[in-house]
Amino acid sequence: MLDYETLKFIWWILVGALLLGFAIMDGHDMGVGTLLPFVGKNDVERRIIINTVGPHWDGNQVWFITAGGAIFAAWPIVYAAAFSGFYWAMLAVLWAMFFRPVGFDYRSKIDNPTWRNTWDWGLFIGGMVPPLIFGVAFGNLLQGVPFHLDDSLRLFYTGTFWQLLNPFALLAGVVSSAMITFHGANYLMIRTEGGIFRRARTASLIFGVITLAAFAAAGLWIASSIQGFVITSLIDPNALPDPLDKTVAIQAGAWLKNYSLYPATELVPAAGFLGGLLALVASWFRKPLLAFISSSVCMLGIIGTAGVSLFPFIMPSSSDPRSSLTVWDSVSSKMTLELMLGATVIFLPLIIIYTSWAYKKMSGKVTVAFININDKSAY
Secondary structure, eight states, rough: OOOOHHHHHHHHHHHHHHHHHHHHHHOOOOOOOOHHHHOOOOOHHHHHHHHHTTTTTHHHHHHHHHHHHHHHOHHHHHHHHHHHHHHHHHHHHHHHHHHHHHHHTTTTSSHHHHHHHHHHHHHHHHHHHHHHHHHHHHHHHHOBBBEOOOOOEEEEEEEEEEOOOOHHHHHHHHHHHHHHHHHHHHHHHOOHHHHHHHHHHHHHHHHHHHHHHHHHHHHHHHHHHHHHEEOSOOTTTTSOOOOOOOOOEEEEEEEEHHHHSSSSHHHHHHHHHHHHHHHHHHTTTOHHHHHHHHHHHHHHHHHHHHHHHTTEEEOBBBSSGGGEEEETTOOOOOOHHHHHHHHHHHHHHHHHHHHHHHHHHTSSSSOHHHHHHTTTTTO
């Protein structure tokens, strides 16, 4: 049997893996949606673009739902704090996502340019807004979120929606949005040809450069100006969760400490830069599959860098550092983590196997001929 400390760490890894799975799998169809009005120059081209992701975008939502469920079950206090502090931001994500199912299903039902153009921009909103807001949320986590817990562990959020839109958080939003669009462009190159392929390649090169430049700028900003959080009291990782049973200090350079304590973690941000550079090279030489795999590694590095920098913090508190939520003190019971781990060991491989099979069956180029032959059934 695994001890409580090990289970807590395993679930930190698993939640990160689920978020990464969501970013890679649902991220590429969001990136395609972001590019839709610009890469597709006419109705047929836009239908081709939609049909590269239309058959499986809803299946990719499983990663998002599973990640949310895992956070709720493994880190219930974090779930409560996030949905309280980021309430309006989460609603904005939800409202933006409403455009996706309706847009995919009804966009091509009516042969009217105004109707179809409206839904094209709806799919753009559904693809562009969620990654931007998720990036802004991570940017705020790295600065600390204004909330505190009272002695009864009741949570109080003292910030506003507009405080979330600070300069560093907006830069983090640029990193996230550009990263997803870069990834979507690489996927689009795999599934298309001709003019769409060329424009997707151009978008890949542009957004790949933006991703790496913004990621580097965010790293320099953290190193020079963003103060981090550090636990200054002794903690027992096997103890029962109690977020207030610790002392926390805010220190310059605290978000860089894990890289000096555990040098192997330096490979994580390196993967972000090297994956992005390799994806750019592969895109330049028209190797879309290699570009897609490399941009996936880039995403792993970027998202992993945020996780490694924050560890063991999940949601630091800027108004009361002692109330900060960490891997050790904001989790469910040992039995809950054990039961969830058993379910994950069974079902996660099934999700991966089914997803792989589905993508294999739906592989290949989407062409003008395909749209003409399937005019009444294609998206």
